[in-house]
Amino acid sequence: MATLAALVATAPTAIAEALKTAIVMPGIKTDKSFNQAGYEGVKLAAESLGIDFAFSEKVPQPDQPEALSDYARRGYKVVIGLGGEFQEAVDRVARRFPDTKFIVVNGVKPGGNVATMSFDFPALGYVMGYIAGRADNGDKVAYIGAQKLKFYVELGEGFAKGFKAARPGGEVLTAWTNDWDDVAKGKEAALSLIGQGAEVVFPSMDNAVVGSYQGAKEKGKKAIGIYYDAIVDWPDVMIQSAVFDMRHALVKILTDAKNGTLTGKAYIYGLETPEATRIGSYGPSVSEQVKTEVNGVIEKIKSGEIKAK
């Protein structure tokens, strides 16, 4: 009888303790890219942390404030806006729901009950640049981006700084293609840069990166992958990959939310959180000595001895 009473007593608290989380996404959860990673991250966190979650797909910008406040009104304690474009909507609604924590992925304005989450793009860019510089592939490498958005500019700048640290006389060529999906243009950009003498290309577009890899492959040059360990698809091209793992980053920030330690600050996951931001696998041409050096560089960035930005 006593146990039964205890069960009855604990059951409601157990339900009350289950954190209610919602994610609002600009695209579909099966896009094999940004949205899917966001959705799967929250799902993974829900399963591993025992929290409840809900999601909304394909929410256009004008509807974002309403979608966010709807969840807050319904008692969701953590509401995630997936993408920097949610910053404005969150700014507008956050004050009305002080009991709810908002997280803006790739956001730029934390404060109060608003946290932002992003990756340390310059840091991993620096490491990639350093690897490109020490991989004995010549004095010129290239960075290819789609559009000059803040994070991608910083990634390229980190890459250039790392490369020059490894090769003081080296040069980093940069090209912006103005298209995230155009594979043909991704390839032509890589071919142009290789024509200018680039030995390693580091493209950071979406779908279009495969064009750049193809260009590098045809010319017998090397490339650096992004977001996932690209060597599984391009074994003879990759020397390394910059892995920005959205899934585990979301698990990490939701763990903080569950423990009640989430505050209104910028959560930037860098090399000290390898589950979110890490290097992938090395290509066969990279020597053990270089790998050891790179580990040293990573430690120095973590300790603040090297500034990637």
Add this chain to the structure above:
Amino acid sequence: MNMFSDLQALTDFLSTGLRLSIPLVFAALGGTLSERAGVFNVALEGCLLAGAFGAALGSFVFISPYAGLLTGIGMALLVGGLLAILAVRLGVNQLVAGLALNILVLGLTSYLSRLLLTGDGRRIVEGFAPYPVPFLADIPLLGPLLFKQDVMTYLMYATVALSWWMLWKTPWGLVLRAVGENPRAVDTAGMAVDRARIIAVLAGCAVAGLGGCYLVLSQVFLFTEHMSAGKGFLALAAVILGRWNPLGALAACLLFGLCDALQLRLQFGQPDVPYQLFSIVPFVASFLALVLFSGKVKPPASIGIRYERGGK
């Protein structure tokens, strides 16, 4: 910039421009054929994408780029068939039908590529290797540029010439242009208007599909979702800029391709020039062409209008 002083660099630059323009040329030719017959073909984007998907699928399954080429044309013909049924037979608004098809093809090819082309659709397929034309390939500058290409490029030259000849030098072309200008006259002469339009739409979509085949079989050797990346819409601008003439369309597409190539090149020498500047050139050029040529060259008179027998 020593781009123009160095022959090799110049050849590289022009080759980049040519390669970037080839999918556009096919698409713009397809659009020209269809619009000359009085049917707006906004589905060019979908034709490119369907062609690309078909090319990857055919080459993946049969391990032959020629099989890929045929499958790609087949897929583009399916899009053309739907467009013909909707726009010509059923008289659905041609722009709406075209846009709807684009969305359909985008979704369908993404879905099917995940299903059929294993490994995220990143599977590398067999493609065409460059085939230098004997003697011609040895001409300085022009040789490597024009005659050290692969089969698809030569196919593009042939398609431009053939469609120009067909449109202006054959009775067939006369009928095709007539149904775009004055379908009643064609009907009065005892020829089937809708049939001619359907054939023109099918031919146009098949030609546009070749552009998609080029992307896969000659350029990147794999299919990615939305790899057409708006080229179909750029081709629509080329159709207008080229004044509904295959040779004009070729010139317009070469201009667009060279602008893209210039955008990629100039960034190294002139980092201060905003890269977006070159991206707007095609649209500014089309806009200017519309303004400058207004009154002199008109689009086919009956474009976008469904022909109804006994109608007004």
